[in-house]
Amino acid sequence: MPTGTTPQGGVSASVHVPATSANLGPGFDALGLALAYGDELVASVAAGSPAGDRVDISGAGEGCLPTDGSHLAVRTIRDAWDAWGVDHAGVALSLHATNRTPHGRGQGSSAAVIVAALTAAAALLPEGLRPDRDDVFELAARIEGHPDNVAPAVYGGLTISWGGEDGGSAPAPRGEAAEGRAFRTAVLRPHEELVALVAIPDVKLATALARGLLPAQLPHAAAAANSGRSALLIHALTAAPELLGVATEDRLHESFRAPAMPASAALIGALRAQGFAATVSGAGPTVLVLARAGEEAELAKAELLRLSQAEGATRIGAEGEAVNWRVLEPGLDTAGATVIVHRTVG
Numbered sequence: 614m615p616t617g618t619t620p621q622g623g624v625s626a627s628v629h630v631p632a633t634s635a636n637l638g639p640g641f642d643a644l645g646l647a648l649a650y651g652d653e654l655v656a657s658v659a660a661g662s663p664a665g666d667r668v669d670i671s672g673a674g675e676g677c678l679p680t681d682g683s684h685l686a687v688r689t690i691r692d693a694w695d696a697w698g699v700d701h702a703g704v705a706l707s708l709h710a711t712n713r714t715p716h717g718r719g720q721g722s723s724a725a726v727i728v729a730a731l732t733a734a735a736a737l738l739p740e741g742l743r744p745d746r747d748d749v750f751e752l753a754a755r756i757e758g759h760p761d762n763v764a765p766a767v768y769g770g771l772t773i774s775w776g777g778e779d780g781g782s783a784p785a786p787r788g789e790a791a792e793g794r795a796f797r798t799a800v801l802r803p804h805e806e807l808v809a810l811v812a813i814p815d816v817k818l819a820t821a822l823a824r825g826l827l828p829a830q831l832p833h834a835a836a837a838a839n840s841g842r843s844a845l846l847i848h849a850l851t852a853a854p855e856l857l858g859v860a861t862e863d864r865l866h867e868s869f870r871a872p873a874m875p876a877s878a879a880l881i882g883a884l885r886a887q888g889f890a891a892t893v894s895g896a897g898p899t900v901l902v903l904a905r906a907g908e909e910a911e912l913a914k915a916e917l918l919r920l921s922q923a924e925g926a927t928r929i930g931a932e933g934e935a936v937n938w939r940v941l942e943p944g945l946d947t948a949g950a951t952v953i954v955h956r957t958v959g
């Protein structure tokens with residue numbers, strides 16, 4: 614970035630970022646799927662200072678999240694400009710956030726806001742100097758700490774991400790410079806018949822808490838079974854959806870986290886007992902069901918609605934509170950994060 618580059622006034626960047634579901638069963642910290650609904654962030658700058666930063670929020674987080682410079686999107690934009698060598702001390706940021714992705718439910722809300730903020734931070738720079746999608750992916754994954762929600766939020770579709778051992782550079786494809794990237798991803802198109810259903814409870818589970826429940830070590834047999842299933846899962850998601858049930862079996866995380874989301878675990882157990890490919894979405898507690906379009910998806914939806922409304926185990930959360938569920942069939946997104954830069958008038 615040339616010395617003295619500043620964010621542009623007189624323009625606004627409108628960003629859309631999809632909600633995402635990570636893990637998909639055995640693909641812990643690696644697999645992600647973009648869902649066709651998500652968040653909007655409109656960003657602009659004017660002459661001023663960071664003290665003048667303002668965020669206007671509607672939807673998730675409205676009335677709870679900060680509306681000043683301590684908002685995650687503002688911090689992320691300013692951190693990105695620092696990382697890219699942009700001089701931003703003389704501007705105030707104005708953000709309008711429309712949040713549809715629920716927070717702390719396992720649909721990638723934190724990845725979405727980070728990706729939206731970085732996409733806006735790049736778009737507000739002069740044309741020709743804007744970091745590209747791969748730069749946004751890299752920085753977002755570093756901030757989030759793992760790439761599995763960030764990749765589908767940036768690129769759309771079905772993503773397989775990887776990093777380096779012990780936080781080093783991610784191994785690069787043959788013939789490509791390693792470039793010191795910490796994370797990389799391969800983007801696949803999901804099978805055209807793939808349908809995703811989500812049941813979203815009205816209780817939250819912080820990802821940090823859910824990660825704290827994982828064991829440091831696992832038996833080799835469990836790791837071997839899991840690697841076989843995650844390989845099979847790619848085949849199921851792209852070519853053979855009839856294998857989704859067996860391919861979504863996980864040995865790395867779901868059982869260890871079940872005590873923190875008993876209602877989700879009970880719902881998944883009841884659905885899997887009927888042969889449906891039900892898993893925890895991300896770190897939970899949303900339940901994700903993958904199915905083939907047509908009769909199987911219709912049956913899965915009917916069962917998901919019936920079980921999530923039933924009295925009993927599925928109505929009790931981790932703290933003993935009642936759980937209410939919202940069931941959605943969001944469709945799949947293949948575009949990822951998109952941005953339009955408008956010239957502002959007046």
Ligand SMILES: Nc1ncnc2c1ncn2[C@@H]1O[C@H](COP(=O)(O)OP(=O)(O)OP(=O)(O)O)[C@@H](O)[C@H]1O
Pocket residue numbers: 635652674678684685686710712715716717718719720721722723724726762818819820821894895896897
């Ligand atoms: N749009 C947003 N604006 C500001 N902060 C947000 C936004 N979305 C998420 N956050 C912050 O991230 C937290 C949720 O992140 P967390 O990683 O726990 O869950 P998640 O990203 O929704 O789920 P998962 O990582 O399992 O998919 C929120 O409680 C909030 O602090």
Ligand SMILES: N[C@@H](CCO)C(=O)O
Pocket residue numbers: 635636641642643759761762820823824866895896
């Ligand atoms: N792979 C992550 C996804 C949630 O961010 C986890 O399960 O902790």
